[in-house]
Amino acid sequence: MYERVIYWSKEDKCWVVVVPELAGCQADGETAQEALHNSDRIIQEWIDTAKMLGREIPEPVGRYAFA
Template identity: 60%
Template sequence: MSNRYEIIIYWSERDDVYIAEVPELPGCQADGKSYQEAVSNAEVIIGEWIETARELGREIPQPKGRLMFA
């Protein structure tokens, strides 16, 4: 399920890294020096976000797919 969440990736001049945000999971974001590293880190963080939500008995949103339009 974790690979179905939308990930928004952008470059942060201030931090000098790519930022990967997962809008369907509040507060879920990662970064990386490369685009690929940001995506990889986001996949790990999504899994950890879901695991923590389960441990705390919180609702886990179902992935909705594409949320934003370019």
């Protein structure tokens, strides 16, 4: 599973989820739960697009990969 960082954006007035391992991959939502749910779809779209373009897809490392 890819690591996700979630935070409240005062500027955008919504919750934002950033996926650091996938450049430019982020999602948002009105609630933290909605933003996390949306990030599932966005991660899959990011991977599908990378495959279509022939780009390398990083393996999920995640924060606790070596725990």
